[in-house]
Amino acid sequence: MPGYREKDAISLFNKYKEEDVDKIGLDGLERLYGDLSISLDDIVTLLFAWRLNTGTLCEITKDEFLSGLRGMRVCDIRSLKSSIENLRPLIYDQKNFRDFYLWCFDYFRDSRYKTMDLETAKAVWAQLLKEQYTHLDLWLEFIEANACAISRDTYSVFLNFTWSVADDFSGYDDTAAWPVLIDEFVEYARGKLAEREQEI
Amino acid sequence: MATPPEPIDFKDGWEFLEQNGFSPLLDTLEEFGDAKLTFKAGQLVELSLMVYRVCSSKQSAPPPPPQREDLYRRVEKRINQYLEEKVLKAVTEKELHGEFLLKELVKRWNNHCILVGWVSNRFRFLDLYYVKEAVVPKLAVMGFRCFKETVFSQINNDVRHAVLQLVQQERSGQVVDTYLLRCIKDIFVEMGMNILPSQTHESEATGLQVYEQELEEPFLNSTKDFYRAETAKWATELSFHDFMVKAEQSIEAELTRTRAYLHQKTKNLVRKCCEEEILKHHQEHVLTKESSGLVFMLVENQKDDLERLFRLFSPMGEYGLSMIAKIYREHIEAEGNALVEAEKSKMEAQREEGGKGKGGASKPEFDCIESLLALHDRYLSLVKECFAESTIFKDATKEAFEAFVNEDFGPISTAELCANYSDSLLSQNGMGAKMDEDKIESLLDKLVLLLDYLSQKDLFMEFAQKQLAKRLLMERSVSQELERSFIQKLKLKCGPPYTMKLEGMITDINISDEHRKTFREWCNENQDVAPMDTGDNATTTTNSFKVNGIVFNAHVLKSGHWPHYEKETVKLPSPLYDCIELFQKYYCARTEARVLRWAPTLGKGVLESTAFIGNPKIGTVELTVNTYQICILLMYNEKDEIPYQEIYDGLRDQAAPEGTMYLDDDSMKQLLLTLCTKRYPLLTKKSGENGDVYALNVNWAPNKRQKTLPLPSAKITAKETRGAVHKAVEEDRKHAIESAIVRVMKHHRTLSHQHLVVEVTDKLMQLFTPEPRAIKNRIEELIQREFLRRDAEDQSLYHYIA
Incomplete structure (x- = not known):
């Protein structure tokens, strides 16, 4: 098990960094993931970014890179690949996933605004909840038509919603503390489900 | 007596008592039913003495001589013997019935009472010296017990039967x-007492057991059976009215019966039994009888019957009244809904007919409020006259009205209708002008009661505020007294914050009146800046006080109290403009930091x-007009015909800074229309190639010297305005909900969602009923703005962020 050697890590960083600034940009990332043979739209790339706690979309600064690798105790491409692959199971743990999910909000959000714009939100949800939430399609379809931006509160509570409410929405209580957008979604989805049932 | 009487042998002694006491006594009792004449005074003394002699012993030391017990038992035996031989035989004779x-x-x-009395007296010695030591009942008690055991227990069934039979006969x-x-x-009763009632009353509660079991309960049961059978007939055969009359008579009869020959404690039980059997048992059936039930009575306004209904059922309390109240409520609700529907279609019809709904078209709106008021009036007085103002009916009335008063009349909400109605009552141009103040006052009273049912009181206020502003500024109030009293009434119902703005407006107007005086004084003192027309007479009165040839007065209003006005302005003719400048100087001289x-x-x-010479009798016409109309009319001092565009431009100051708002094209045309109406043809419109031209109609013949011109959009009925009001109310509500949430959270720091919603709703109820979803929206907004924070673990918990 190779440990962490600052020198190797720096040379690894330099291999991908942009010419004039000390950070890995989109181009560098493409090369890095190419060498790691990981597809760019694989969720694990996000997990890696979360692990490095990168602050800016599609960018890794030198500090972030080095301290991240130090924490993972790796400094060459092969061991980095296996460490990254090891991140995958994290999303099956609710607590870890929740932290990751909330981190994504700030990571993808345009830092000028408090809310996340609709297109980004849809993309994030599509990426994160793809295999987790049965009615994701309905939800995306619904917010497309009924929302213009997503607040951090709604984003955060939505995860609880996907976890705790039954797939047929039975027992959903719209007088409870759910955000109004979710209340409206349940109405919408109930209607849609009923329609589908009739068709069958 | 010198020497104490000698003791005597028991047998001899008893012989004497029997021969001279019991025997003659019982004989006379049998014969006359009285014993007063049986004995002479001396004989009684002898008998008592004999008792003493039997009971005394030769040795005076205890234990007490055994002959005392013998004597006690002998007396008991003798009484029983008599009861068995004579009394029981007499009362159980075959042909003795009923x-x-x-x-x-x-x-x-x-x-028997005489016998027992006699025994107690003659054998008092035993009561005094034997009973206590031997722990046996006193003679009197023993005597009555004998009767109970020997006689009463044998025949009580027959007796009870006979009693109930007699009761039945009386009922028939x-x-x-x-x-x-x-x-x-x-x-x-006595049979239960076991003792003479005169001795002690303490044990009465338990002493009534015999009466309760042997007589009261069977009596109640028979009463129950009787009325169950009886009322089954009534309920099907009689009308509700007749049913109630019968019921009332029966209950009264039963109570009289109880008073006449039953124990007083039975009264309440009888009442309960009757209520249950006669009233409650058939309640639903008779109440809902189609052609005579409660609804029928309400429709026919049969107050006597309604009063009787309440009289009959109210002693049962809520148990008896709740069903009546429910039917009552449903009836009002149905009637109210029908009324609302009818008025709605009337208004719709009117709207279609009358086109834009201007002018006289306001009538059906008021009809509708008036019918609501009349309906409310009717049921209020019903509750007062027939239902003794009982809470359950008051609440039922309230609930029923709340249900339909909050229905909207098509596009118009009840809140708006009420506001318009109050405006009309209080305005010189409205109904108020033709009524005396007491009448207006009483209508306002009624209106306020109705307003109390509105769930959108804030909407009413929004309209009312605008209308009051208009009345005050245009000086169209019937009287300030009435305005104040209406505000006072609202304040009483809805609390001081509700009417704060209205009160502020009235105050502003009064302060403005002060300004009128002080402005005049200031002008007097500052003649150099204020060119005053003193006219022929140097002493100017307040009313004819002129600046620049104009009687000028300005209202100074605090912007917080008054409705928000668009910043529309107009280019004023210079004399008027000078007045404004002057007032500005005066005002700034008095106050600082006020704009x-x-x-x-x-x-x-x-x-x-x-200018108008159509009527030779009238030289000068006084025209009461608004500022726009003034500006337009003054233009005709220069020429007689003015094209539209020139008028339009004339009202605009070309040098004004950008963004200054002026009257738009449509409103301008409407305004000009008011000067060209049939009744007030001040101008005539001529359509030409280069647009319309308005000419002064000098031939107009006014019939009076003073004329008040109608104003465009005098009422807030235009669709845009209504929309604006609703929007304003909507905005206000957002703020109200937010500030309520913040106040509640500030107080609790941490609170669950449910509690927060309840408390916020509670706080706002006085003004309007907030939708739970609206509250949620505001909560989310406040989380977004970081006033609140959702708990990390429990999402239904909020924290206040200080």
């Missing part, structure tokens, strides 16, 4: 001997004109 049995029993009982209308029944009741923002378009004025 009333005769009862009579015999009473007679025997009375005799026959006259029965109530005194006899009363005596029988007393025997039942006057002029709203000239809200003003009005009187123009004197000699």
